[in-house]
Amino acid sequence: MKEKWNERYSQVDFAYGETSNEFLRSSLKHIPVGKILFPAEGEGRNAVYAATLGWDVFAFDMSEEGKKKAQLLADKHQVSIDYQVAELDQISYEQDQFDAIALIYAHFSAATKSDCHRVLQSYLKQGGLVIFEAFSKNHLPLRRNNPSVGGPDDLDMLFSIEEIKSDFDNFEIIQLRENVIELNEGLCHVGTGSVIRFVGRKK
Numbered sequence: 001m002k003e004k005w006n007e008r009y010s011q012v013d014f015a016y017g018e019t020s021n022e023f024l025r026s027s028l029k030h031i032p033v034g035k036i037l038f039p040a041e042g043e044g045r046n047a048v049y050a051a052t053l054g055w056d057v058f059a060f061d062m063s064e065e066g067k068k069k070a071q072l073l074a075d076k077h078q079v080s081i082d083y084q085v086a087e088l089d090q091i092s093y094e095q096d097q098f099d100a101i102a103l104i105y106a107h108f109s110a111a112t113k114s115d116c117h118r119v120l121q122s123y124l125k126q127g128g129l130v131i132f133e134a135f136s137k138n139h140l141p142l143r144r145n146n147p148s149v150g151g152p153d154d155l156d157m158l159f160s161i162e163e164i165k166s167d168f169d170n171f172e173i174i175q176l177r178e179n180v181i182e183l184n185e186g187l188c189h190v191g192t193g194s195v196i197r198f199v200g201r202k203k
């Protein structure tokens, strides 16, 4: 798995572009800056964007090549981010410390994805927000029709509204929808996709 991501990120171009995710941008507009965590952050487009807004940014990903690209992007925008190369089970942040956690296409393995969500929410302060966008289970036929839109081809790695409600059952739901959207993110998210968008506040 790690080899796949390192290979993808070792190209000159950014796999998901240098521009941050649109849902993240619109969600951050409504939130005062604070301390934010970006799990599975790849080449850093979202983390760097948050840093340009003044957030205190932490990120991690299993890919060394992802971190190199993220550092290049951070340097380009003259911001700094704390980016660790690690898998979630190798990381331990202090509990209850983040004001927000942004899960943008953080597709963890099928066997661990719900456990990952549980661990991550323990790092969020009470009242803190989760901002989430990732492919839904209904994405699979769209991906088969157009592989350029990307996303996992394993149904169990994709998400449903019910799974998100269950994984984040101690959250107030501010927004939870499944949308079919047009993606134009770099080389690897191009075309029509079905996504879950969620913003929730930890009770």
Ligand SMILES: C[S@@+](CC[C@H](N)C(=O)[O-])C[C@H]1O[C@@H](n2cnc3c(N)ncnc32)[C@H](O)[C@@H]1O
Pocket (backbone or CB within 6 Å): 005, 016, 021, 039, 040, 041, 042, 043, 044, 045, 046, 060, 061, 062, 063, 066, 086, 087, 088, 089, 104, 105, 106, 107, 108, 109
């Ligand atoms: C589709 S990419 C998304 C990258 C980034 N969030 C973005 O939107 O540009 C998924 C990322 O998840 C990372 N990943 C998957 N499982 C992981 C795990 N258990 N620990 C750390 N990173 C993981 C991969 O290395 C990859 O960079």
